[in-house]
C-alpha cells in the first residue's frame with residue numbers, strides 16, 4: 001500500500017491490524033497513516049458479518065488469530081495454536097518443554113519435616129521445580145505422548161525420604 005500523504009511536519013506511521021487483540025499486530029500489510037486508522041476488517045463471516053480489529057503501531061504477531069501466541073509468551077502448550085503452530089512466542093522455532101536430557105540422580109533429605117531435594121539433578125537443562133527434577137529420557141514431538149520421567153523427593157514411610165519417579169503424559173512446546 002502506498003504511503004498516505006501527510007501534511008508538513010507530520011510523520012507517516014505504519015499501522016498493523018491486531019485481530020486477536022493481544023497487543024501485537026500481524027507482520028504483513030501495514031497501513032501508512034499520520035494517525036491511527038479506524039478499525040479494520042479481520043474476517044468476513046459466511047453470513048456477511050465482519051469481525052474487526054484495531055490498527056496499532058506494535059507488530060510481530062506470528063499468529064494474529066490466537067491471543068495466546070505473541071512475542072514474549074512464556075507458557076508452554078500441548079496443542080497447536082489457531083495457525084497450527086507450536087511457536088507460541090514467535091521466535092520462529094518450537095522449543096520443547098521436555099528436551100532429551102539426562103540429569104544426575106536426585107538425592108533427598110528431610111529438612112524441617114519435609115522431604116526435599118538436597119543434591120543432584122545436574123546436567124544441561126536439568127532443573128528442580130516444585131520438588132521435581134525434570135529428567136525427560138525421550139524428546140517427543142510437540143503435542144505427542146511423552147514418557148517424561150520426573151524425579152521427586154517423597155516420603156516412603158514415616159522416616160524414609162527418598163527419590164521416586166513420576167511421569168508426564170504430553171509434550172508441550174513454546
Ligand SMILES: [Ca+2]
Nearest residue numbers: 087091093174
Ligand atoms: Ca518459539
